[in-house]
Amino acid sequence: MRILDRYILKKFLLPFAYSFIGFIAIWFIFDLSDNLQDFLGGKAPPSVLVEYYLSQIPQIVLISLPISTLLALLYSLTAMSRTNEIISMLGAGVSVNRILLPLFGVGLILVGVSAVFNYESAPHAEMIKKQMLKDIKRGQKKEPGLSAHLYRNRENHRIWFMRRILPNQNNLSDVQVLQQDANSNIVEEWAARRVNWDPVTQNWVFQRVKHITMDPEGNILVSEYLEEMIIPGWTETPWRIASSVMNPNYLSVPELEEYLHFNRDYPEVRLAPYRTQLQYRWALPWFCLLVIFLAAPMGIVYSRRGILGGVATAIALFFALIFFSSLFIALGKGNRISPIVAAWGPLVAFLAIGCMLLWYRSTNRDLPKIKLPWS
Numbered sequence: 001m002r003i004l005d006r007y008i009l010k011k012f013l014l015p016f017a018y019s020f021i022g023f024i025a026i027w028f029i030f031d032l033s034d035n036l037q038d039f040l041g042g043k044a045p046p047s048v049l050v051e052y053y054l055s056q057i058p059q060i061v062l063i064s065l066p067i068s069t070l071l072a073l074l075y076s077l078t079a080m081s082r083t084n085e086i087i088s089m090l091g092a093g094v095s096v097n098r099i100l101l102p103l104f105g106v107g108l109i110l111v112g113v114s115a116v117f118n119y120e121s122a123p124h125a126e127m128i129k130k131q132m133l134k135d136i137k138r139g140q141k142k143e144p145g146l147s148a149h150l151y152r153n154r155e156n157h158r159i160w161f162m163r164r165i166l167p168n169q170n171n172l173s174d175v176q177v178l179q180q181d182a183n184s185n186i187v188e189e190w191a192a193r194r195v196n197w198d199p200v201t202q203n204w205v206f207q208r209v210k211h212i213t214m215d216p217e218g219n220i221l222v223s224e225y226l227e228e229m230i231i232p233g234w235t236e237t238p239w240r241i242a243s244s245v246m247n248p249n250y251l252s253v254p255e256l257e258e259y260l261h262f263n264r265d266y267p268e269v270r271l272a273p274y275r276t277q278l279q280y281r282w283a284l285p286w287f288c289l290l291v292i293f294l295a296a297p298m299g300i301v302y303s304r305r306g307i308l309g310g311v312a313t314a315i316a317l318f319f320a321l322i323f324f325s326s327l328f329i330a331l332g333k334g335n336r337i338s339p340i341v342a343a344w345g346p347l348v349a350f351l352a353i354g355c356m357l358l359w360y361r362s363t364n365r366d367l368p369k370i371k372l373p374w375s
Contacts, residue, residue, distance in 0.1 A: 004089070004094065004099075005101070005102040008076075008099065008102050008103065009102050009103075009106070011076040011079070011080060012072055012073065012076045012102075012103060012106065013072075013106075015071065015072040015075045015076055016068055016069065016072035018072075019067070019068040019071040019072050020064055020065070020068040023063075023064045023067060023068060024060055024061075024064055027060050027063075027064075028053070031056075035133065038133060038136055038137050039136060041137065042135075042136035042137050042138070044136045048132070048136065051132070052129070052132050052136075055125055055128045055129065055132070056125050056128075056129060057125075058117040058121035058122040058125050059117075059122045059125035059126060061113075061114075061117055061122075062114055062117050062118055062122045062284070065110050065113065065114055065288050066287045066288050066291050066318075069106075069107070069110060069288055069291045069292065069295075070291045070294075070295050070314065070315070070318050073103065073291070073292060073295040073296055073299050073314075074295055074298070074299045074310075074311050074314055074315075076299070077295075077296060077299030077300050078299050078301065078307050078310070078311060081299070081300055081301045081307065082307065086099070086300055095362060096300060096358070096361055096362035097358070097362055099300075100292070100296050100358075103292055103296060104289070104292060106292075107288055107289035107291070107292045108289060110285075110288035110289070111285045111286055111288050111289050112285075113285075114284065114285035114287075114288055115282075115285040118281055118284055118285055119252060119253050119281070120252035120253065120254070121252075123249065123250055123251055123252045123281070124250065124252065126249065126250060127247075127250035145164060145165055145166040145167065145168075145242075146164070146165050146242055146245065147163065147164050148162075148163060149161070149162055149165055149241070149242070149245070151236075151241045151244050153235070153236055154265040154266075155235070155265055156234070156235060156236075157179065157180040157181065157182070157184075158177060158178065158179055158180070158234075158236070159177070159178040159180070160175065160176075160177050160236070160241060161175070161176045161177075162174060162175045162176075162195075162241075163175075165238060165241060165242055166238075167238040167239045167241075167242040170196060170197040170198075170199060170238050171194065171195065171196045171197070171238070172194070172195040172196075172238065172241075173193070173194055173195075174192075174193060175190070175191070175192050175194075175195045175206075176189070176190070176191045176192075177189070177190040177191075181216060183216070185216040185218075186214065186218070187213070187214060187215070187216065188211075188212070188213050188214070189211070189212040189214075190206055190209055190210070190211055190212075190229070190231075191209065191210045192206040192207060192208060192209035192210075192229075193207060193208040193209075194206075194207045194208065195207070197237060197238050199237075201232070202232070202237075203230050203231065203232045204230070204231045204232075204234055204236075205228065205229075205230055205231075206226075206228065206229040206230075206231065207227065207228055208226075208227060209225070209226050209228075209229045210223070210224070210225050211223075211224050211225075211226065211229060235262070239255075239258075240258070240259075240262050243255065243258070243259050244263065246259075248273045248274045248276075248277040248333075249277060251274070251277070252281075253278065253281050253282075256274055256277060256278040256281065257278065259274055260274055260275065260278065268335060269335045272332065272333055272334065272335035272339065273332075273333040275332075275339040276329060276332035276333045276339040276342045276343060277333070278339070279332075279339045279340055279342065279343035279344065280329055280342070280343040282343070283343040283344050283347055286347055287321070287347075290321070290347055290350060290351055290354065291318065292354075293350075293351060293354025293355060293357075293358060294314060294317045294318060294321070294350060294353070294354045294357070295314040295317075295318070296358065296361075297354070297357035297358045297360065297361040298310035298311065298313050298314035298317075298357070299311070299314065300361055317350070317353070320350075321346060321350045324346040324349075324350075325346040325347075328341070328342045328343070328345050328346050329342055329343065
């Protein structure tokens, strides 16, 4: 690594660390002020509060990285521009792209860090937050589950209805399962007080079960009551049954892929939120690198009078990126546009803008100005 690269990284990493820590501190203060009454009312012990805030680290890191990168870039580059350091580098024959090369390397590293958090832990953070706040208000911890849940396996023609399902414990209470034939005639029925799923053998264990077999006309052929009945070969799992009504915003990449695989027979309009969210899981980490393309050309200025305008333009572009990304994601979840376009469209468009701005700056051209009709 050249001395110039180390110098630029030093100029960038210090304000980046300050911005990152400061943003997390601000979030902590706001979150504590919003939930302090609930913490006091629920008499939450310090261990629960530590667990609560530790669970939120992946999500807040994911949010903080692009903003911290933006602020650190604008501060470091404008500071070097103000002291004519950028002009001295250019005068020594170093191009703008070469000056920014170590910053692009940092951006790629941040993309990797964001991808790790966004793969599984960050999506679960918001769900954990809501559940823990409910437990604190209630004064006791409740196992997450679903009540009065109906699930239909269209592929295997089975309908499940249960009073209660606890996916984390692999058990269901007061369950009725109907097996249909290809013509939607009920040919078999199970009614059990308790049902467990064995993840090792992948068998369903029905306890205190009444089993009925009938012909397509509805005539009962066999009716039996058993204390226990083991059924192998069914493709359902407790998580698959419960995930049919889960919010896609709270599902990780493996869970989204599993949902789309097992529920591929659902209508496209119902799958659209999950397809869009899966694409967005992979697109979101690239915001960290895209911010560098947008902010770096605006942070490098050749006169002191242009510093404020460049900073304002970079911040405006960043918030425009957030706005259009949210808009496209909403359109994708509503099945208005393709999930790929919804997740990647704004990134590609703003990447083109960033590359254009970088080309203008590297060739020492004046940035294009927008003229309003009344100006």
